[in-house]
Amino acid sequence: MSFSWTTTKKPTIALSPMADHTDSAFCRVVKHLSPSTIVFREMVSAEAVVRGNEKTWGMAAIHDDERPIIQQIFGGEPEVMARAAKMIVEKYHPEGIDINMGCPAKKIISNFNGAALMKEPARAAEIVRAVKAAVEVPVSVKIRLGWSEPTDCLTFAQVLEKAGADLISVHGRTKSQAYSGKADWQMIKRVKELVSIPVFGNGDVTSIESAKQALETGVDGILIGRGALGNPWIFRDIEDVLAERTPTPISDKERKRIILFHAKLHLKTHGPKSFSSFRKHLIWYFKGQPGVAKLRNAISKITTVEDMENFFKTSLDN
Ligand SMILES: Cc1cc2nc3c(=O)[nH]c(=O)nc-3n(C[C@H](O)[C@H](O)[C@H](O)COP(=O)(O)O)c2cc1C
DSSP states (O other): OOOOTTTSOSSEEEEOOOTTTSSHHHHHHHHHHOTTOEEEEEEEEHHHHHHTOHHHHHHTOOOGGGOSEEEEEEOSOHHHHHHHHHHHHHHHOOSEEEEEEOOOOHHHHGGGOGGGGGGOHHHHHHHHHHHHHHOSSOEEEEEEEESSOTTHHHHHHHHHHHHTOSEEEEEEEETTTTTOSOOOHHHHHHHHHHOSSOEEEESOOOSHHHHHHHHTTTOSEEEESGGGTTOTTHHHHHHHHHTTOOOOOOOHHHHHHHHHHHHHHHHHHHOTTOHHHHHHHHHHHHTTOTTHHHHHHHHHTOOSHHHHHHHHHHHSOO
16 A cells, blocks of 8 residues: 555654755664654755765665655755655655655855745745656645744644645754754644644754653644664654553663664765764764763774674673
């Protein structure tokens, strides 16, 4: 059966797209721990896809263990966005395409990309219509509350629905807020109540408690971003609680197993010399762990998987 946002299990607990983080390796770690999680891949540039940029094409490659997987694209030209979506779907067959209309980064918002599209509803609608016409898979859009006004999302979501979007994910902050302040879940709730397509909420879900509160708004699903970094078990824990099972505590042995599993997948994905780009994950895995402050110096010297294995053997309790 083909993938559809109206038939996915509700509430859906999904991995939010994060540039440089939700690559194939991390998505595989998440799916290894909770196979029913839907993963959103980091954004890729539609222009770069269409130009045939090798690195970008490599970023969009999919391992079957990641499915169902949604590939996010960004760009401001409807025709380019449509061509990129079609090319990605034809080559890698993701279950869905997501359009980034929320990224606040300076280099993205030029040329009507990312959150800048929230100031251009007509162009945003044209992009959705063009991408919808180009691919058979569901097309979703990830937005913020607005550019500077938190109520922008109310009209904007209706524009996207009318243009044919199959799902809208709302990060409960404006572009002006970037990552400051708290996500406004009451505004996300208002979007959910306004449109009839599924709505996912996003922002500051970092625990079972915050996931439960987020779901009380009635959204169809939640996207978890930073709360999954260093804690890919979060999806399994939330699903356990929703199914009235007691989550399994994460032992030191399990933590080490997953860190090693992730590191090996990272090197497989990015090449044998790519450990330096795994360090950001390593820092997330150790963040807030008891006794880690004392080991900071030793952690900073880890540069290979072998160093990491030795560190686990010699510096941490087994
Ligand atoms: C390092 C990083 C990279 C991100 N990259 C993307 C991206 O590629 N596409 C996107 O739509 N959002 C991106 N985001 C935003 C997240 O998907 C999410 O909306 C935001 O972090 C709020 O959710 P959270 O509190 O669960 O992290 C990124 C966030 C971070 C921290």
